[in-house]
Structure formats: structure tokens, C-alpha cells
Amino acid sequence: xxxxxxxxxxxxxxxxxxxxxxxxxxxxxxxxxxxxxxxxxxxxxxxxxxxxxxxxxxxxxxxxxxxxxxxxxxxxxxxxxxxxxxxxxxxxxxxxxxxxxxxxxxxxxxxxxxxxxxxxxxxxxxxxxxxxxxxxxxxxxxxxxxxxxxxxxxxxxxxxxxxxxxxxxxxxxxxxxxxxxxxxxxxxxxxxxxxxxxxxxxxxxxxxxxxxxxxxxxxxxxxxxxxxxxxxxxxxxxxxxxxxxxxxxxxxxxxxxxxxxxxxxxxxxxxxxxxxxxxxxxxxxxxxxxxxxxxxxxxxxxxxxxxxxxx
Ligand SMILES: [Zn+2]
Numbered sequence: 001x002x003x004x005x006x007x008x009x010x011x012x013x014x015x016x017x018x019x020x021x022x023x024x025x026x027x028x029x030x031x032x033x034x035x036x037x038x039x040x041x042x043x044x045x046x047x048x049x050x051x052x053x054x055x056x057x058x059x060x061x062x063x064x065x066x067x068x069x070x071x072x073x074x075x076x077x078x079x080x081x082x083x084x085x086x087x088x089x090x091x092x093x094x095x096x097x098x099x100x101x102x103x104x105x106x107x108x109x110x111x112x113x114x115x116x117x118x119x120x121x122x123x124x125x126x127x128x129x130x131x132x133x134x135x136x137x138x139x140x141x142x143x144x145x146x147x148x149x150x151x152x153x154x155x156x157x158x159x160x161x162x163x164x165x166x167x168x169x170x171x172x173x174x175x176x177x178x179x180x181x182x183x184x185x186x187x188x189x190x191x192x193x194x195x196x197x198x199x200x201x202x203x204x205x206x207x208x209x210x211x212x213x214x215x216x217x218x219x220x221x222x223x224x225x226x227x228x229x230x231x232x233x234x235x236x237x238x239x240x241x242x243x244x245x246x247x248x249x250x251x252x253x254x255x256x257x258x259x260x261x262x263x264x265x266x267x268x269x270x271x272x273x274x275x276x277x278x279x280x281x282x283x284x285x286x287x288x289x290x291x292x293x294x295x296x297x298x299x300x301x302x303x304x305x306x307x308x309x310x311x
Contacts (some may be wrong), residue, residue: 011049011182014056018186020088024057030056039174048083051075051092055099057149065110068103068144072096085147095143096137102144105131105158119173120305126166130159132240157196164192164201168208172207175212183213217252219262222271224252234261 007014014029017157030053054071061067075083078092086094105144108129135157145151171185186208193202218225218232225232227297238258255262264272 001157007033007042007045008039010036011045014049014052015084018056019148023056026056027060029051045154046123048078048081051078051083052181055083055095055144055147058099058144062148063105063106064072065103068099068106069129072099072103075099085143088143090143093136098143101129101133101136104132108162113172116173116176123169123173123204125167126162126169128168130162130166133159160192160196161198164196164198164205167192168205169209171212175227175230179212179231182227183209186212189277210239215252216263217250217254218265218268219254220264220268221269222254223265224250224263227288230266232265234284235269235272237262 003109010033012027014026014113017023017026017029030049034046034049035055037043037049051074054067058064058067058071059244073096075092076096081092082089083092083095086097108122108125111122113122121236133155139154139156140148141152141154157264166190167185171182171189174185175182186205190202190205192211193199193205195217212230214228215224215226216232217223219235219237234256237255239255239262241259244255244259253263
């Protein structure tokens with residue numbers, strides 16, 4: 001074997017680097033194999049090598065959707081050509097579809113809406129994506145997570161996570177007008193998270209179920225409201241046993257059991273806060289006027305002293 005490697009040998013070195021998990025060097029090898037094949041006029045091998053380069057390049061920034069789309073576009077024309085990626089072998093068109101979906105997932109999950117209507121749009125795009133993961137990939141673990149992170153993730157698991165996120169987005173789209181319905185969607189999300197094996201997310205969804213589904217009576221105005229932290233909040237207070245009992249005999253509580261906090265509907269809560277804010281501002285302005293007057297008096301006295309010393 002001579003010192004100068006053939007294009008095929010460089011391609012093999014790329015595959016070896018993939019097996020070692022050294023994706024940066026694999027990308028280099030695939031790129032130079034592609035150039036070498038191209039110089040020899042072997043365009044189909046050159047295209048294959050550059051396809052491999054685009055796939056391993058995803059490892060540089062695994063949360064950059066652009067790299068996934070780029071890889072998908074590069075390998076899609078290879079059609080049914082088998083690709084060897086570590087221990088797996090899949091067709092180029094199969095992997096192109098997975099790369100496209102993973103790119104779409106990054107974009108759909110990363111976009112956090114700021115308006116209720118947008119939450120509804122997010123919900124339907126996540127649901128759509130969940131369906132595509134189910135229908136467009138076989139029952140095998142996804143190729144890219146297995147290649148890059150040594151993680152076995154089934155398309156079905158991915159679909160369940162997306163469905164959970166979709167239910168949560170639906171809940172957020174409803175919370176401002178129907179907190180009980182929002183709580184129900186978080187309940188469904190909780191079940192999807194649990195099925196997908198994400199106990200942490202299931203627990204956080206469960207805590208939304210109880211806070212969004214919780215109903216109280218406002219201590220101040222007596223309104224009955226549902227949806228903790230959105231439609232009502234707690235405010236620190238000191239109640240006595242007698243005072244707490246005097247709030248009426250309704251089934252809904254108007255204070256916490258420890259009697260250290262009362263419930264306030266959003267209207268009462270914000271009215272109190274806005275008034276406190278404006279009082280604080282007024283007081284600060286008054287203080288500023290007084291302090292400024294005193295400061296100028298002190299300055300005047302200092303000038304006087306300086307005058308005396310200069311004489
Ligand atoms: Zn109120």
C-alpha cells in the first residue's frame with residue numbers, strides 16, 4: 001500500500017472515525033474523500049461521501065435545525081442507496097425523512113408563543129409532527145440519536161413527547177378564558193409524559209393540573225375564581241381564627257390553612273399592587289424634594305466655610 005491513500009481508503013477512515021465517535025475527524029475524512037472521488041470523475045461516490053459528511057456534521061451543533069435540513073437535502077437524491085452509520089444501515093431516503101422531522105421538531109419546540117392564538121397554532125403543529133413521526137419512520141430506534149448520543153429513542157416515544165407538548169400548548173391557549181379546560185389538557189399531557197417515560201415532566205404537568213384546576217373565593221370581593229397564579233394569587237396576611245371564619249360559609253376557601261395568606265382574584269390583587277406602587281412613587285418623590293433641599297443647604301454652608309477660610 002502506497003503512502004497516498006485512495007478515495008475509497010479515505011472514505012473507510014471516515015467510517016472508522018464514526019465508530020470511534022470522533023465525528024469532527026469523520027467529517028474531514030468524508031469531505032476529502034468526496035473531493036478525491038470528484039477529481040476522478042466518480043460523481044456518485046463523491047455525492048455519497050459528501051452525504052456522509054453532512055450527516056456527521058450535525059454533531060457539531062445538534063440543536064441547529066439548519067444542519068439537519070442540510071443533511072436531509074444532501075442525501076435525499078441518493079434515494080435507496082444504503083448508508084452505513086456505525087452499526088446501523090439505512091437507506092438514504094429513510095434517513096433524509098428522519099433528518100427532516102428532527103429539524104422540524106427543533107423548530108416547532110423552540111418557538112415559544114407570546115399570544116394565546118399562537119399557542120393554538122403551536123399545539124396543532126406539534127400534533128401534526130407527532131403523527132408524521134408515527135407514520136414516516138419504522139418501529140426501529142431513530143438513527144441520529146443512536147449515532148450521535150448513543151441514545152435509543154423510538155419514533156413512538158418521540159411522538160408521545162410531542163403529543164404531550166401539544167396538549168400543554170393547547171392548555172396554554174385556553175388558560176386565560178377557561179382554566180378548567182386548561183387543567184384537563186395538562187392532565188392528558190401528564191399521561192403522555194408518563195407513557196413516554198418522562199416522570200419529571202409528568203410531575204410538572206400534574207402540578208399545573210392542580211394549580212389551574214384549583215378554585216377559591218377572593219378574600220376581598222368574594223368572587224369565585226379558578227386558576228392559581230393566572231386568575232387568582234395569594235397575598236401575605238395575618239388572620240386570626242375568628243377573622244378567617246368570618247369570611248362566610250362557602251365551600252371554597254378564601255385563605256390558606258396556615259392563615260398567613262389570603263386569596264385575591266387578579267382584579268383585587270392588581271388594584272392593591274397598583275395603588276401600593278403609586279403610593280411608593282409619591283413617597284419617593286416627596287423624599288427626593290426634602291433631601292434635595294437639605295443637600296443644597298449643606299452645599300451653601302460648605303461654600304460659606306470655604307469663604308471664611310479663604311479670608
Ligand atoms: Zn377579588
